[in-house]
Amino acid sequence: MATRSDRSDILERGPRPSRHIAGLTPYDAVSSLEKMAAVPPDFPPLKLDWNESTVPPSPGVVRAIMEFLGDSHPLNWYPDLRADALRKGLERTTGVPAEGILVTNGSDAALDLVCRTYLDPGDEVVVASPTYGHFLVFAAARGVTPVEVQAASPFAVPTGALLDRLRTTTQLLYLASPNNPTGVVTPAEDVARLCRTFPSTLVIVDEAYHEFCGETCAPLVRTLPNLVVTRTFSKCFSIAGLRVGYLLAGEGVMRELLKLHNPKSVNAVGQVAALAALQDREFRETYVAEVRAAREALVAALRARGAEARSTRANFALVRVADPAGLVRALETVGVFVRDRSHIRGFEGYVRITVGTRAQMAEVVRRIDRLLETRPDLLAPPPG
Numbered sequence: 001m002a003t004r005s006d007r008s009d010i011l012e013r014g015p016r017p018s019r020h021i022a023g024l025t026p027y028d029a030v031s032s033l034e035k036m037a038a039v040p041p042d043f044p045p046l047k048l049d050w051n052e053s054t055v056p057p058s059p060g061v062v063r064a065i066m067e068f069l070g071d072s073h074p075l076n077w078y079p080d081l082r083a084d085a086l087r088k089g090l091e092r093t094t095g096v097p098a099e100g101i102l103v104t105n106g107s108d109a110a111l112d113l114v115c116r117t118y119l120d121p122g123d124e125v126v127v128a129s130p131t132y133g134h135f136l137v138f139a140a141a142r143g144v145t146p147v148e149v150q151a152a153s154p155f156a157v158p159t160g161a162l163l164d165r166l167r168t169t170t171q172l173l174y175l176a177s178p179n180n181p182t183g184v185v186t187p188a189e190d191v192a193r194l195c196r197t198f199p200s201t202l203v204i205v206d207e208a209y210h211e212f213c214g215e216t217c218a219p220l221v222r223t224l225p226n227l228v229v230t231r232t233f234s235k236c237f238s239i240a241g242l243r244v245g246y247l248l249a250g251e252g253v254m255r256e257l258l259k260l261h262n263p264k265s266v267n268a269v270g271q272v273a274a275l276a277a278l279q280d281r282e283f284r285e286t287y288v289a290e291v292r293a294a295r296e297a298l299v300a301a302l303r304a305r306g307a308e309a310r311s312t313r314a315n316f317a318l319v320r321v322a323d324p325a326g327l328v329r330a331l332e333t334v335g336v337f338v339r340d341r342s343h344i345r346g347f348e349g350y351v352r353i354t355v356g357t358r359a360q361m362a363e364v365v366r367r368i369d370r371l372l373e374t375r376p377d378l379l380a381p382p383p384g
């Protein structure tokens with residue numbers, strides 16, 4: 001029985017969070033949205049920090065949303081619990097049968113669902129590092145500290161290093177392809193080899209950026225029972241604000257995931273918009289081609305100015321500089337918002353720039369040129 005002093009301790013302390021959560025620090029979710037309002041009017045803001053699309057969605061998406069809102073009961077009822085229309089559309093584009101597709105509230109929710117379904121405290125989780133930070137949070141919330149495996153260089157395909165490190169007891173492997181922040185693509189045959197060599201490990205391949213590189217592991221989920229592929233409508237489909245993603249998985253994994261999945265979690269407007277975005281193939285292909293051309297033009301322009309710039313196979317480019325925080329701050333003064341990734345181990349000096357259209361990237365270069373007039377060392381690589 002609690003004594004009087006125990007009780008006053010408890011009252012003072014207040015509710016106790018789960019012991020897996022108590023030690024976490026909030027996810028570093030620093031978006032430039034608030035800062036954008038303060039930009040001088042002569043520099044229309046260029047939001048290039050979160051790898052979102054830089055253009056509004058296809059006109060077909062807006063039309064579909066308006067038509068939906070004109071119906072008699074668009075918002076007072078819960079959404080289609082199985083997102084059937086969207087899953088049918090995805091069946092056609094992915095080649096995976098609708099039963100193997102689960103639509104989620106952004107692909108973050110897919111990653112979180114897999115962690116909640118498959119992880120117990122102390123399980124071994126391996127990630128190909130450096131990687132997407134939010135996955136580490138979902139694992140940490142399950143009481144797991146992932147083992148971060150890095151190849152000889154952050155830009156090398158991690159397959160060899162992963163094969164060396166994985167064990168038959170590893171519960172889960174996470175890799176993003178193309179990877180964020182490196183852009184590295186792990187070929188589908190490597191993923192198949194990892195899955196076959198470690199059949200008791202659940203392998204998640206995060207394909208948030210796959211449309212920009214054209215490679216995918218999606219067809220493998222039909223034959224590899226330990227593979228999950230996650231995807232999103234937040235990047236080339238231009239509807240990050242509506243939060244729609246999905247995962248592809250075989251029958252056994254899907255059965256487990258459905259035990260925890262909240263069928264009300266994908267909003268009705270998002271479902272309608274995602275289907276319309278999926279159907280406008282020409283819009284998507286044009287944007288992807290535009291981003292690829294703009295990425296190469298940006299990298300060439302940065303190199304011409306003495307920068308150590310790298311292209312990737314996703315919608316972002318990288319630049320390694322002596323003063324990454326200084327570069328990010330300077331760009332903010334001219335309305336360009338990019339992301340400092342230099343705190344990541346093995347990724348020191350790197351700043352990530354989301355790539356949009358050629359016109360937008362040309363504007364970025366023009367603003368960089370203005371900064372270089374007073375700070376000629378702005379793009380200088382680190383010494384040595």
Ligand SMILES: Cc1ncc(COP(=O)(O)O)c(C=O)c1O
Binds near residue numbers: 179
């Ligand atoms: C590798 C990776 N996975 C997942 C996400 C999250 O995407 P969503 O908007 O679908 O939650 C991101 C977002 O930047 C990402 O970079």
